[in-house]
Amino acid sequence: MRASRDKATDESTSEPRNLIELMQAIDAIDTPSGRIRFDEVLDAIGRRAFGPLLLLAGFITMLPIVGDIPGVPTLMALFTLLVCGQLLLGRRTFWLPAWLRNRSLPSDKLHRGLKWMYRPAKWIDRLLHQRITVLTGRVGIRFTAAACLLIALSMPPMEFIPFTANLAGAALTLFGLSIMARDGVLAIIGFVITGLSLGVVLVNLL
Numbered sequence: 001m002r003a004s005r006d007k008a009t010d011e012s013t014s015e016p017r018n019l020i021e022l023m024q025a026i027d028a029i030d031t032p033s034g035r036i037r038f039d040e041v042l043d044a045i046g047r048r049a050f051g052p053l054l055l056l057a058g059f060i061t062m063l064p065i066v067g068d069i070p071g072v073p074t075l076m077a078l079f080t081l082l083v084c085g086q087l088l089l090g091r092r093t094f095w096l097p098a099w100l101r102n103r104s105l106p107s108d109k110l111h112r113g114l115k116w117m118y119r120p121a122k123w124i125d126r127l128l129h130q131r132i133t134v135l136t137g138r139v140g141i142r143f144t145a146a147a148c149l150l151i152a153l154s155m156p157p158m159e160f161i162p163f164t165a166n167l168a169g170a171a172l173t174l175f176g177l178s179i180m181a182r183d184g185v186l187a188i189i190g191f192v193i194t195g196l197s198l199g200v201v202l203v204n205l206l
Helices: 002-012 019-027 038-045 050-062 072-088 107-126 138-158 164-181 184-205
Strands: 035-037 104-106
Touching (some): 035 107, 038 050, 050 164, 072 138, 164 184
């Protein structure tokens, strides 16, 4: 019964094609309990495509108010590790443990962060174009996944270094958008920000 319900959810969910559509899908989640479970967010955006899942991890980490909640960067790091690891192993669908899917965020903080991001998100979406698509093809995506693994491994200590987790979130967001829009320029910027964020962490740890 559970499998049938999950299949129906996957078939009825339309994957977001840009940042605004991702935000609208999250904003539309009805949560009378006052908290939004991660599983509900995955239901809203779809569970099968690497780009939207990577964009989700980055966006939540980058989101004002939400990304600074203790534990959120580490949670998104674990999510990123699982998704990128499975992609590099050649899986076409992504498995996530129940304890991760059942984690939740305060809905009021999430909606406030989304409201703040709508205007810059519209500006970002206007910049999306198909270009240098070799960086978003099969081989390029594997390089992206490897970079995201490095980001995820560095995110837990970022909780103790102001603003670095948001910087990592920006890199993951750019990588997710680059894959969805087949925009290699965003991938290049993502690699630059990855190097910058890892450099800041190393400087603060040494």
